[in-house]
Amino acid sequence: MLSRQIRRLLTLAAVVALVPSAAQAQSILTGRVIERSSQRPIADVSVRVSGTTVGARTNEEGVYRIVNVPAGQVQLRATRIGFAASARTVTATAGLVEGIDFALEPAATILDEVVTNAVTGLGETRRSQGTNVGNIDAAAIEKGQITKFTDVLTGRTAGVVVQGTSGTAGTGQRIRIRGANSLSLSNDPLIYVDGIQISNGNLIDVGIGGQAVSRLNDVAAEDIESIEVLKGPAATAMYGTSASNGVLLITTKRGRSGAARWNTFAETGTAKDRTKYPANYVHYRIVTPGAPLVTATGGYNTAARPGCRNDQRAAGTCTYDSTAVFNTLKDSRTTPFSTGDLTTVGGNVAGGGDQTQYYLGVDHQAEHGVVEYNTLRKLAVRGNLNTNLTKKIDFALSSGYTRSDGAFPSNDNSIFSPLINGLVGTAFFYAPIGTQRQNPLNYRAYSLSQLAEYVGHQNIDHFTVGTIGNYRPLGWLTGNVNLGLDYYSRYDFRSLQPGRLPIAASFNNGNRESTHGSTYLYTGTGSVSARFDPLETLRSTTTAGGSYSRSLTQSTIGFGAGIIEGTQNLGATSSLFSVDEGFNEVISVGAFARQELAWRDKLFVAASMRGDDNSAFGVDFDRIFYPGVNASWVIGDEEFFPKNDYLSSLRVRAAYGRSGQRPNFRDATTFFAPVAVQIGAAELPAVTLNGTGNLVLKPEKTDEYEFGADIGVWKERASFQITAFQKRSIDALIRRPIQPSAGLTANRFENLGSISNRGIEAQLDLKALQTERVELNLHLTASTLKNRIGKLGKGVAPISLNRGLQIHREGYTAGAFFQRPVYFNDANGDGLLSSAEVTLGDTAVYLGPSIPTWTRSAGGDVRLFKVVRVSTLFEGRGGNKTANYGEYFRCGSSNSTRGCRATGASDATLQEQAAFLSAYLLGSRGTSRALYVENGGFVKWRELAVTLDAPERWVGYLRSTGVHGVSVSFAGRNLHTWTSYTGLDPEIIEAGTSLFNQSEFNTQPVPRYYTARLNVTF
Amino acid sequence: MRFYSFESRSVRWGAILGAIALSSTACDTKKVLDVFDPAVATPGSLTSEGAIPTVYFGALGDFSAAWDGNGLTDAFVPTSGLLADEFRSSDTFTTRNDADRRTQAAPANGNLSDNSYVALQRARRSLEVGAELVTKFKTTKDERVSELTALAGYTYLAFGEGFCGNVPVPPTARAEEILPAVGIGTVALFDTSTVRFNAAITAIGATPTTAALPALNLARVGLGRALLNEAKYAEAAAAVATVPTSFVYKLFYSSNTTRQQNSLWNLNGSNNRYTMSDTEGTNGLNYRSANDPRIPWKRLGNGFDQVTIVYQQLLQPTADADLPLADGVEARLIQAEALLNAGNATWLDTLNALRANVNTLQAARYADFTTVSATDSVTATTLPPLVDPGTAAARVNLIFRERAFWLYATGHRLGDMRRLIRNYGRTAATVFPVGTSTKNGAFGNDVNLAIAFGEQNNTAYVPSACITTAP
Secondary structure (H helix, E strand, O other): OOOHHHHHHHHHHHHHHOOOOOOOOEEEEEEEEEEOOOOOEOOOOEEEEOOOOOEEEOOOOOEEEEEEEEOEEEEEEEEOOOEOOEEEEEEEOOEEEOOOOEEEOEOOOOOOOEEEOOOOOOEEEHHHOOOOEEEEOHHHOOHHHOOOHHHHHOOOOOOEEEEEOOOOOOOOEEEEEOOOOOOOOOOOOEEEEOOEEEOOOOOOOOOEOEOOOOHHHHOOHHHEEEEEEEOOHHHHHHHOEOOOOOEEEEEEOOOOOEEEEEEEEEEEEEEEOOOOOOOEEEEEOOOOOOOOOEOOOOOEOOOOOOEOOHHHHHHOOOOOOEEEEEOOOOOOOOOOEOOEEEEEEEEEEEEEOOOEEEEEEEEEEEEEOOEOOOEEEEEEEEEEEEEEOOOOEEEEEEEEEEEEEEEEOOOOOOOOOHHHHHHOOOOOOOOOOOOHHHOHHHOOOOOHHHHOOOOEEEEEEEEEEEEEEEEEEEOOEEEEEEEEEEEEEEEEEEEEOOOOOOOOHHHHOOEEEEEEEEEEEEEEEEEEEEEEEEEOOEEEEEEEEEEEEEEEEEEEEEEEEOOOOOOOOHHHOOEEEEEEEEEEEEEEEEEEEEEEEEEOOOEEEEEEEEEEEEOOOOOOOOOEEEEEEEEEEOHHHOOOOOOOOOEEEEEEEEEEEEEEEOOOOOOOOOEEEEEEEEEOOEEEEEEEEEEOOOOOOOOEEEEEEEEEEEEEEOOOOEEEEEEEEEEEEEEEEEEEEOOHHHOOOOEEEEEEEEEEEEEEEEEEEEEEEEOOOEEEEEEEEEEEOEEEEEEOOOOOOOEEEOOOOEEEOOOOOOOEEEEOOEEEOOOOOOOOOOHHHEEEOOOOEEEEOOOOOEEEEEEEEEEEOOOEEEEEEEEEEEOOEEEEHHHHHHHHOOOOOOOOHHHHOOOOOHHHHHHHHHHHOOHHHOOOOHHHEEEOOEEEEEEEEEEEEOOHHHHHHHHHHOOOEEEEEEEEEEEEEEOOOOOOOOOOOOOOOOOOOOEEOOOOOOOEEEEEEEEEEO | OOOOOOOHHHHHHHHHHHHHHHHHHHOOHHHHOOOOOOOOEOHHHHOOHHHHHHHHHHHHHHHHHHHHOOOOOOOHHHHHHHHOOOEEEOOOOHHHHHHHOOOOOOHHHOOOHHHHHHHHHHHHHHHHHHHHHHHHHOOOOOHHHHHHHHHHHHHHHHHHHHEOOOEEOOOOOOOOOOOOOOEEOHHHHHHHHHHHHHHHHHHHOOOOOHHHHHHHHHHHHHHHHHHHHOOOHHHHHHHHOOOOOOOEEEEOOOOOOHHHOOHHHHHHHHOOOEEEOOOOOOOOOOOOOOOOOOOOEEEEEEOOOOOOEEEEEOOOOOOOOOEEEEEHHHHHHHHHHHHHHOOOOOHHHHHHHHHHOHHHHHHHHOOOOOOOOOOOOOOOOOOOOOOOOOOHHHHHHHHHHHHHHHOOOOOOHHHHHHHHHHOOOOOHHHHOOOOEOOOOOEOOOOOOEOOOHHHHHOOOOOHHHHHOOOO
């Protein structure tokens, strides 16, 4: 370690060196960008001085203006998704240089698009990158079909799977990129907004079943310009620890030089539940004709109408003369569903001068879910500022604030879910007392009016601010500083008034839950990059820097029962008090270096190394290094490459990288939690073991190899990308179950296992038709995935999850389904199975993976006569299994008042009957839920939008009022599902925050949305 | 283009790069990464003499939680009572229904007993580590050593009486050590508990202080119970001979936190997941219809499954209801059984002496015990003397029935039912519930609680031996 004096001297040297050097002559370059065929101006074209961060974007008239361009010969490159890049070499003289115009040709290839590295702050063209970076042109997506941020991600880039945790308004999604790397840690990607890392937390301290919330959805889709998806360690090695699951780089809209341009919008829509819910069935026998349906004590009169299940009929132990069928969730008198609505209004303004540009957006969303007490109100404000402080220093400020107030019904495995109360409702219908929705007899346990008394709330204030500064003291040297703070406070609460939900003392007397929590994520990165040309044909860029991040979560959690009627405050409770504080802090530091070589702008090689240390590592583990290397060769630009109309460009690429996943807070530490102990009449302080640590705990490492090609055909009208990847996590952090006989906690983290993912991704973008009157663009993606657990670690038994339905087992996919096989034979041919006609295999067998092995999407948009745009998107996934746990539970709840098809339908199939019998009625022969594990594949029609743009002539009439454009769009989302799955929806998952659980259990499916939207530009 | 033209500015910037590189090298990252966690205690802070009270109370808390606490988590008392004939499931949870129906799932699928098995193992370790810490700084005569050691003995008793006879026990209980452990059988578990109880008794010495008497009697009753399990009736009787009938060692519960709440109250009286049984599966005893003042009960509404009527036992009617772990009543019952096995006719007198004082004894054992209340469904306030049923089998039935009613919902019944099979030659089909269960289907063959699947991470453990249903 160096002495303090030496460090001070070095710091002083750095400060002295940073004194600005003598002023150089600067130039202002300006021009216009148009589409070659139509001569229309193109907005949002990035025009940059090659190899620098100096540049600007075009405004609505296609005009750009770049200031502070060093005098001399420079190359300007104009790029925009959907167009072929164009470059011009110009001489920048002191002062204004005008008329540097560009005419762009439509093209499906995006090789010249620039992706900004959130670690180094440098822009990197795709052609120089050895990896396949997914791109979503969010600004071009019609917003009427987008109900939340993650809708933007769904089905638009190969290898990205967005899985809904429920259709409840305000709930979040599970995002997986290229499978799952970690058996026990998060498989969520890192998220950056304008270079600032943000939390993608899902904390909520009032139980709402398995539903998860997501802070990612705090980002307003309206403000997003584009999303880049770095899919794996080959691309994220520079992002270090926690980046093994990929990185989402979200770029929000920014200002452009020119007069202020206002965009306003208003949207209204409906949400409808279109799920095919199953009915309840009961066979019964009328033993007392004329007996009332309900007894005097309030229950169904089952003595007068004893039930008779199909298996009992098969065994001859009962007979029936009637069948009751009622669908609680579909019947208009009892359904909890109504037509939801959503309203969004907002606007944004962008503009600025040569030195400073701004963007300000405001977006207010109000949504009423299909369950009437599910509401979400969200206000999102974004302010972005770009300014050139001096000729050598530019500065970007990004800020976002979101306030959201959500009210959530319970769902999934919760007795307070309206779904479970309907799905396991009654086969009868009981009307007399009050309205039917207020009568518990029509439901499993609680009426809708009772459930509406028990609503979880979460209020969020989410604030993100970040600054990125670039300093260019010399033409070849750039310094970059990036500072960010992502903060959100949450207020989770729920009150239950006395006597509303008779279940247990803590409910009967009413209660109050309340949590106040704050989460901070501080990030800072600094780097310097030196660029020079060792040879005339070779460009070198060297970057070195360091980073720091600190995440801190603190919360205070309180509960009390026995609340005073009409109050909603912990102070108004009188019993069963509990109070706790939550604390979680993780600090990470890292240093990195990267060397990039570009030969004639055709062959690119880059190597990087990053070293990280983290507070969550074991104290006996020091630091970890993440190497990366990648190469890209644009063969299509070589002279020897045969140029023709069919094969117009070709690039091959290869990359290797390593990144990691850190343990969680306290995973490395053995600790005891304070508890109270009652001894006699005294409450005494004590401790109990709460975590078994591991002093040598280190991060999980994931190595990825990626190879691929980008092919442009048909004069760049079609772009085909294909990528093969293989990644393997070693030192995999396994939450290893500890044998209970050790007397410790249930598990601890150890670096034991390995897990691999490999697959192929393909993407085709096709500008199929480009005429003056008609444009047709198609976008197709496909991917395959093979996930496999290499090893769990010596002495680690297969890890069971999802109530024993799924198992992590060596040699199989993570979370694979295993059950004993079920055999059945209707020996007497009576159409009914008895338990004697069902047998089980001796041992559990592999049924299939829980992770989709393939994904496909197809989207397209048509533009007609310059005024009509139609866009649509289909997405399919499959190859995996999912558990229809809801039906399993429904059948198991069968009695004289309720049942499923297997137990109470006259036309129940043998398969349905066998599923029930094998799961419940084989006694000492064991059980199997194999027949409730179904194919989870599906194809969904995600989106359809029709947009009508006001013709130029009409807009011309309005121009005097300041209006520059008007459009109206009509959109639908979640329009249809094709699947063989017999449950509610194969896509939704019961446990939203779980890593691998793949089952549907009383989970609210995503509703169908229809929206109408008006956009006006001033 | 220039190539390495080291102008003065370049040199200056070279210095910047060097400064950054050296600064990052010089930086002591461990200090930067130092996170103070204010919410927890570390092992290092619990090894001093000053930590003894914290560790001691912590061990008692772990045991109370495992035996009959931890809120809605099924502790040993309710779980064993569910598999036995004390309770029925009024729940939809398949694990509870499986345990009630005696058809527990394969360990990999998880079973209800996993909770109590894990909690008992953790309590065992806490107690043994706690006893070591007290011994390190005090003498073994410190009554806390005996109390912790005796309670550790009760964990072995629970394993022996409740679980399949293949319970791994590590050789030592060092903090954070994960040691392979060989499973030991039912009798060996009782032997191990006997060692603990004898150690607890020996530590106190021949002249116990008044403060040491509760721990001493706790160990004596435990020893008698262990020996009874091994059919060593005379030795068992001798072990408890000096335990006064008025002695009660209670586990304390509280409504303060979920962990401290009485588990049986949560499951039966509050959340309606369990209901009191009455002649469950033909062989079960008539706990409700016997109209026995030892077990007051009342009818609640529908259970969690919305079908089964819930009957709540009123011995543990609140979240903070305490529970007798060992007492003089059990000591007398052990003596009575020993007398019966010795052919001594006074066995019935011993039982009748207890019965004559039912209200006094129950009130001493249960703070919430009241003879008859308006909500009770028990009208009897006294117990008539028993008469000799005349046959050996009937006498055994009678004494086990007396034990079942005196020791209802205290974690004894499952062990007693297995004793009937193991020591008295009965068959499971005549002891455990049989026939058609109220929870879909027939009763199975289980007579003991399953060992948690997590034990298969123990390299010395052989799970196949656990498949046996031998009692």
